[in-house]
Amino acid sequence: MNQNENIVDSEIRRLLKQFKLPDIHDRFNEEIGRAVEENLGHRAFLQRLLIVEEQGKKERLRRKKIKEAHFEQHKVIEGFDFRFQESVNQSKILDLASLSFLDKKENVILVGPPGVGKSHISTGLGMKACEAGRSVLFANAIELMDYLSECLEKGTLRQRLKKLLKVDLLIIDDLGYLKMDKEKESIFFQLIRQRYEKKSLIVTTNLPFNRWDEIFTNELAAAAVLDRLLHHAHVISISGDSYRVNKKLEEVLDA
Incomplete structure (x- = not known):
């Protein structure tokens, strides 16, 4: 990654943090690599990023709700x-x-x-x-x-x-x-x-x-x-x- 790419990458991460998109922030480069490998278009890449964030938010909400429930044991x-x-x-x-x-x-x-x-x-x-x-x-x-x-x-x-x-x-x-x-x-x-x-x-x-x-x-x-x-x-x-x-x-x- 050259200097310009580093600057852009840092700015993207700053904005993702600012807009509270932690899952995209953590997996941005990983998803870029997958998009390149699979030759994804811009729309498909954006969709994948949004799905990553959606799944992350659901998982965080699930963990929060389970913690607040005060179950004696975690049974399913x-x-x-x-x-x-x-x-x-x-x-x-x-x-x-x-x-x-x-x-x-x-x-x-x-x-x-x-x-x-x-x-x-x-x-x-x-x-x-x-x-x-x-x-x-x-x-x-x-x-x-x-x-x-x-x-x-x-x-x-x-x-x-x-x-x-x-x-x-x-x-x-x-x-x-x-x-x-x-x-x-x-x-x-x-x-x-x-x-x-x-x-x-x-x-x-x-x-x-x-x-x-x-x-x-x-x-x-x-x-x-x-x-x-x-x-x-x-x-x-x-x-x-x-x-x-x-x-x-x-x-x-x-x-």
Whole structure:
């Protein structure tokens, strides 16, 4: 590269930085080399550069959304063992993975004993939403309600609920292990009521619906929550053995 080419190259890089085109900036010379090898015309070369930037922006957005979601583990739908959990309707889960339920402001409720894959499926659906550029928050039920109770004490609950309403998909994990008092029950009802027909929820629980009065203070409170939660919902009931226990037994037997 001669002196004039160096000057031009530096100016191009300056402008790419100025206009915040980092992927073209990083791969400019590489793409020039490919264009020369393939004898690309100017339009085709420009198109390729723009595709490089588009793909880079999508990947950065995906990583950002996944980080902001606070998943406990990074699980994907493609990694779910449908052969082990035969009670899970694979076509139904793959349909949910298309995210049509998000567009329709519908909920997903995953019910089943510990270890059968509820959190895996909920996380996998959340990851799909992140890849589509949607905002997601994954929260353990006990930790979420403790936090919202603290917000109530500090006088910031209203602002926090408004912020949660902006999240496209809220995932509440392990609801069955939560035992609410009147205060938390009221907060939870506000959370569900605000998202009703506006934004989607995914809830995982080990308790069947006829035992939700164990979570809330009475049957009436449980019914009020279930009424809104289930009105526009996909209920996935999972039975069978714990995947984690089965895996551990395999390890012991193979040892």
